[in-house]
Amino acid sequence: MTGGVQLPAGGGVPSRRPGRRLEISFEAFHEFHARKWLEYARLHTGDVLVAEKLTQAVYQQLADHWAHVLLQPSVDAYAWTVFKEHIAEWSLNNDRSTAAGQAAALAAVTRALLRKYGQQLALLEDRVNAHGAVSRIPERQCDVVVLRFVIGYSDDRIGALLNVDETVVRAHVRHAKRRLVAEFGVAQGPYEEG
Structure with missing residues (x-):
């Protein structure tokens, strides 16, 4: 070509x-x-x-x-x-649902958050794989948290990949974390902001 x-x-x-x-x-x-x-x-x-x-x-x-x-x-x-x-x-x-891939990705996010925030999120590790809430995280929010916490992209690079402003990326992170925290019944802590 x-x-x-x-x-x-x-x-x-x-x-x-x-x-x-x-x-x-x-x-x-x-x-x-x-x-x-x-x-x-x-x-x-x-x-x-x-x-x-x-x-x-x-x-x-x-x-x-x-x-x-x-x-x-x-x-x-x-x-x-x-x-x-x-x-x-x-x-x-390959008969693999988006939710299955998303669940695996969010399990990786949980592990990354556990490494970063320690015991504040310890309850999530036991609950993330067994809980149906994972499949209810919107795909865009899932991508943002995976790209940020697991893959290691900066907010500006995530914005470039998703063609959105950095403020939108940070908003997706906040909303996804809030949703995960609410769905898994973990008390909110300082990880809410980061």
Whole structure:
């Protein structure tokens, strides 16, 4: 494809070809997101090999059309949409509900919050996997808390991926935490703000 970037079969760094500026920008994009998107895909698929294949397919699609991707109003938001479409397609093709992937992701969020806030959230760990409330967290809120607490993106980067302002990201975090706290019956503490 014109403007495409060639990825090696093993999922490594793109090869060197003419159109070096496109390659450099794609390499930088890939390098920045590769580990984080792999972890996100692993959380939603439950399998690191499936996650590797899924993210490789996403990066290949983006690389093949990188010149077009760069013309989008937000490269991050466009790429994130492509990534989420691949996850949704995999879920559909493998009879995996969005709620199942979301539950696994929120369990990871709970573990991350436990590491950060210790005993204040200890009750959540026992309740998160058995409680149906997890599936009632809106997908956007789930994505925000996973991207922030598990994957480690900053609020401004999450905003870029989701094509929203940082204040919206922080609001999603607050609402998701409040919902989790209310659903699991844990007394609110200082984690409410962070």
